[in-house]
Amino acid sequence: MSAAHEIEVLIRAKYPILYVVSWEERRLEDTLSTICRGLNRTLHTWSVTQGIRPPVVRSSGPLKPSSLSPELEALAQVHEAAEYTTFMLKDFHPYMKDYRVTRLLRDLAIRLRSRAQTLILTGPVLNLPPDLEKDITVIDFPLPGYPEIEVTLSKIIEAVRDNPNLDVTIDAATRERLVKSAQGLTQDEIESVFARSLVEKKKFDVTVILEEKKQIIRKSGLLEYYEPDARLNDVGGLDLLKEWLSKRTNSFTDKAQAFGLPAPKGILLLGVQGCGKSLCAKAVAAQWNLPLLRLDVGRIFGSLVGQSEENIRKAIRVAESVAPCVLWADELEKGFAGLGSVSDSGTTARVFSTFLTWMSEKTSPVFLIATANDVTTLPPEMLRKGRFDEIFFVDLPSQAEREQVFSIHLSKRKRDVAKFNLKALAKATDGFSGAEIEQVILGGLYVAFDAGRELLQKDIIAEAKATVPLSVMMSEEIDELRTWAEMRTRPASGRKHEKADEAE
Numbered sequence: 001m002s003a004a005h006e007i008e009v010l011i012r013a014k015y016p017i018l019y020v021v022s023w024e025e026r027r028l029e030d031t032l033s034t035i036c037r038g039l040n041r042t043l044h045t046w047s048v049t050q051g052i053r054p055p056v057v058r059s060s061g062p063l064k065p066s067s068l069s070p071e072l073e074a075l076a077q078v079h080e081a082a083e084y085t086t087f088m089l090k091d092f093h094p095y096m097k098d099y100r101v102t103r104l105l106r107d108l109a110i111r112l113r114s115r116a117q118t119l120i121l122t123g124p125v126l127n128l129p130p131d132l133e134k135d136i137t138v139i140d141f142p143l144p145g146y147p148e149i150e151v152t153l154s155k156i157i158e159a160v161r162d163n164p165n166l167d168v169t170i171d172a173a174t175r176e177r178l179v180k181s182a183q184g185l186t187q188d189e190i191e192s193v194f195a196r197s198l199v200e201k202k203k204f205d206v207t208v209i210l211e212e213k214k215q216i217i218r219k220s221g222l223l224e225y226y227e228p229d230a231r232l233n234d235v236g237g238l239d240l241l242k243e244w245l246s247k248r249t250n251s252f253t254d255k256a257q258a259f260g261l262p263a264p265k266g267i268l269l270l271g272v273q274g275c276g277k278s279l280c281a282k283a284v285a286a287q288w289n290l291p292l293l294r295l296d297v298g299r300i301f302g303s304l305v306g307q308s309e310e311n312i313r314k315a316i317r318v319a320e321s322v323a324p325c326v327l328w329a330d331e332l333e334k335g336f337a338g339l340g341s342v343s344d345s346g347t348t349a350r351v352f353s354t355f356l357t358w359m360s361e362k363t364s365p366v367f368l369i370a371t372a373n374d375v376t377t378l379p380p381e382m383l384r385k386g387r388f389d390e391i392f393f394v395d396l397p398s399q400a401e402r403e404q405v406f407s408i409h410l411s412k413r414k415r416d417v418a419k420f421n422l423k424a425l426a427k428a429t430d431g432f433s434g435a436e437i438e439q440v441i442l443g444g445l446y447v448a449f450d451a452g453r454e455l456l457q458k459d460i461i462a463e464a465k466a467t468v469p470l471s472v473m474m475s476e477e478i479d480e481l482r483t484w485a486e487m488r489t490r491p492a493s494g495r496k497h498e499k500a501d502e503a504e
C-alpha cells in the first residue's frame with residue numbers, strides 16, 4: 001500500500017490524528033490536496049509563519065482575535081472547524097513539548113474520532129511525547145518511487161522538447177537507468193539533478209545524476225556511498241563465507257525472483273580484529289554488482305533526543321529507495337553500546353527496536369552486512385534466528401589462509417609471488433591477522449627501500465619477528481570470543497584453527 005493510499009484509508013476510517021514524517025513538505029501537501037479533493041474535503045494548512053490557509057469558516061461568525069499563542073490558536077481552530085475538513089499542521093513537532101499542546105491534542109483525538117475531520121501533523125523528524133503515542137498514528141512518507149520518478153522525467157522531457165540545444169531523446173534502457181539512478185532522492189532533488197544534467201551536458205547523463213546523488217546521500221551524514229575497491233578474490237581464506245556469498249551472486253536478479261528465491265536478508269560477520277570483515281563487506285557489493293551504502297552506526301545517535309529515531313528511519317528509507325543494494329553497518333556494537341544504560345532515556349532502545357523490526361520485516365532487496373568484534377555489547381535479540389540469514393565467525397587465519405593473504409598482498413604491491421616462500425612466511429606469522437600480515441609486508445618494503453634493494457624474504461621474516469600480534473596481547477579475549485562463537489555461529493572458514501597448522 002502506498003503512503004498516499006494509506007493516508008486516504010486512515011482519513012476515511014476517521015483516524016483522528018496522523019503524524020506524517022517527511023522532508024518533502026511540498027510533495028506531501030500536493031498529495032494531501034489530491035486526497036482531500038477526491039474525498040470532497042477542504043484541506044487547511046497551517047504554519048507558524050502563515051497561519052491557517054484558507055481561513056476556517058464557522059457558522060457562528062468569524063473568530064475573535066485571540067490572545068493564544070499561534071500553535072494553541074491553530075489547535076483551537078481545528079476544534080471549532082466544521083466537518084469534512086482536513087488540517088495539515090506543518091512543522092508542529094517543536095510545540096509538542098508544551099503540556100497544554102499535548103493536552104489539547106488528546107482532547108482533539110477524542111473529539112475528531114466521531115467526526116469527519118482529520119488532523120495531520122507533518123515534519124521532518126518524529127518526535128512524539130509518550131503520552132500521545134496511543135492517540136497519534138505515525139506514517140512514513142517514502143521518497144518518490146520508480147513510477148513517480150518516471151512521471152517527473154516525462155514532464156521534464158515534455159517541457160524542454162522544443163529546445164533545439166538539448167538532446168532529450170532516450171531509449172527504454174537509458175530511461176530505466178535514469179529513473180533508477182534518481183531513486184533515493186526527494187522530488188526537489190530529482191528535479192534539480194535532471195535539470196543539472198541538461199544544463200551541463202545538454203542531455204540526460206546518468207553519471208552526472210549518480211555523482212550528484214552521492215553528494216546528497218553523503219550530506220545526510222548517515223549513509224555514505226562507498227566505491228567498492230575489492231573483490232572476493234582479494235580476500236584470503238574465509239572459504240565458507242566466500243562460497244556462501246558467491247552462491248548468492250545473482251540472487252537479486254529478476255530471474256532469481258521468478259525462480260522463487262527470496263532475496264537474502266543479510267549476514268553478521270563477527271570476529272577478531274583485522275581479519276577481513278570490513279574487506280568482505282566491500283567485496284561482496286562489487287561481486288554482486290550492487291551499490292554499497294555504509295551506515296555510520298555511531299552517528300545514528302544524534303545529539304538531540306528524538307532525532308536518533310528519525311535518523312534511523314531516514315537511513316532505512318534512503319537505503320530502500322536505492323535497493324537493490326548492500327547496506328553495510330560496520331562495527332555495529334558501537335551504535336548499540338548504550339542499550340540498557342540509564343542515561344539515554346530509552347532512545348537507544350527505540351532506535352534499536354526500529355532497526356530490528358525493519359530487519360525482520362523488510363521485503364525490499366537491501367542486503368544488510370553487519371560487522372562486529374565484541375559480542376558482549378550486542379543485545380541477544382539481534383542474534384535471534386530470522387534477523388540475519390547467517391552469523392559467521394571470522395577467526396584468525398590458518399597457515400593455509402595466511403599463505404593466501406601473503407600471496408594477495410605481495411601481488412598487490414607488484415611483487416613476484418614465486419620469489420617468496422609462502423609456507424615459511426605463513427609459519428613465521430602464526431597468530432597474525434590479515435591486517436598485521438599486510439603491515440609486515442609494508443614494513444619489509446620500507447626496510448628494503450631504505451637499503452636501496454628489492455624486497456627479500458628475510459625482510460618480511462625480520463619484520464614478523466619484531467611484531468607482537470594482537471592475538472598475543474588479547475589472547476584471553478579472543479579465546480572467550482571463540483568459545484562464545486562455537487555454539488552460536490557458523491565458521492567463515494572450513495578448517496579447525498590451531499592443530500592443522502602445527503601439522504605442517
Ligand SMILES: Nc1ncnc2c1ncn2[C@@H]1O[C@H](COP(=O)(O)OP(=O)(O)OP(=O)(O)O)[C@@H](O)[C@H]1O
Pocket residue numbers: 234235236237238271272273274275276277278279280371372373397405408433434435436438
Ligand atoms: N583475509 C584477508 N585477506 C586479505 N587481506 C586481509 C584479510 N584480512 C585483513 N586483510 C587486510 O587488512 C585490512 C583490514 O582488514 P579489515 O578492515 O577487513 O578487518 P576487520 O575484520 O574489519 O577488522 P576490525 O574488526 O578491526 O574492523 C584489509 O583492508 C586488508 O588489506
Ligand SMILES: [Mg+2]
Pocket residue numbers: 277278279330331371
Ligand atoms: Mg572492520
